[in-house]
Amino acid sequence: GAVVSQHPSRVICKSGTSVKIECRSLDFQATTMFWYRQFPKQSLMLMATSNEGSKATYEQGVEKDKFLINHASLTLSTLTVTSAHPEDSSFYICSKGGGGNTEAFFGQGTRLTVV
């Protein structure tokens, strides 16, 4: 079945730096992928929809200039957290959505800690 690979699984960065998270589809092509984040003891929340070859669509309240999404190919979507601050520390996870009766697949997630 389809597999989504996310890298890195954990990252610690200094406040003010940028961090890039990669989400790769290993055996399928995905024109659309989704990025979620989970703050401690809260739900996984959809951040944005990543569209291959066009701009990402962001959910309300998500800063598009802070969370840069690039979907340059059908197998790679990246999320860059720019000028990270401690409040950006969270668990970020990507997914390939389904359609019809197709299952959705999720990456293993990235634990970001900003110090």
Added chain:
Amino acid sequence: AQSVTQLDSQVPVFEEAPVELRCNYSSSVSVYLFWYVQYPNQGLQLLLKYLSGSTLVESINGFEAEFNKSQTSFHLRKPSVHISDTAEYFCAVSEYNFNKFYFGSGTKLNVKP
């Protein structure tokens, strides 16, 4: 808008005991219901789903969930848990296209010997 509530953040249980993980949802439209499981350092894996038909759905490893429309619930149950069931479980809803998911906050199931 959709929302999902998992009231129990952690559920400790002894091996071979039954367990129920609660999930309630609210939605203004018809949705599909899911349970995902996340083992340490792994991605979310689909455990079971309700799309239509029988309101009782089962997974291959002994879990079951029942869709109750009147109570807007989709509780997950297992009659006898194993140590290997220790993981975090997420309830989720999705609209018809299985693209955007709305998750609960997760329940950590800790099975003790």
